[in-house]
Structure formats: C-alpha cells, structure tokens
Amino acid sequence: MSIFRNLWSRRFEISEKRMEICMKCEHYNEKLHQCKECGCFMEAKTLFASVECPVGKWGPVELNSDGELQELKDGRTTGQD
Numbered sequence: 001m002s003i004f005r006n007l008w009s010r011r012f013e014i015s016e017k018r019m020e021i022c023m024k025c026e027h028y029n030e031k032l033h034q035c036k037e038c039g040c041f042m043e044a045k046t047l048f049a050s051v052e053c054p055v056g057k058w059g060p061v062e063l064n065s066d067g068e069l070q071e072l073k074d075g076r077t078t079g080q081d
C-alpha cells in the first residue's frame with residue numbers, strides 16, 4: 001500500500017487532532033466551522049495530510065519509517081514530493 005493511501009486511511013485521526021487545536025483557536029468560527037485566517041472550512045481541510053495552519057499551529061504530516069504520523073512543523077515535506 002502506498003504512503004499516500006496509508007495517509008488517506010488515517011485522515012480522520014489526523015483531522016481529529018487538528019480540530020482539537022482549531023476549536024480552541026481565537027481564529028476559529030464555531031458557528032461556520034471555518035478558519036477566519038484562511039477562510040477554509042476546517043472539517044474538510046483538516047482531512048488532507050499535506051495542508052497546514054496559516055498561523056503555524058499545526059503543519060503537514062507524513063508517516064515516518066515506523067508507520068507513525070509525524071508532523072512537519074516547518075511546513076516542508078521530506079523529499080517525497
């Protein structure tokens with residue numbers, strides 16, 4: 001199974017962790033579930049592994065060699081792209 005498929009299969013786990021941060025954020029619009037900084041609807045955006053928070057509260061994730069999710073805080077990927 002490819003790394004991308006593995007990440008997609010874990011999209012809800014990734015999203016849940018990010019949403020915990022967003023729901024406590026001063027830029028989060030609870031009524032619309034939307035980020036006031038990027039304008040994105042966060043329940044959708046957070047499903048995609050390669051995206052990041054516009055103010056750096058969370059970043060893109062990849063799988064490390066042990067198959068664990070690893071956040072890339074500086075926004076760079078590790079040579080997969």
Ligand code: SF4
Nearest residue numbers: 022025027035053057
């Ligand atoms: S994406 Fe970042 S700035 Fe936007 S609501 Fe989430 S944590 Fe806040």
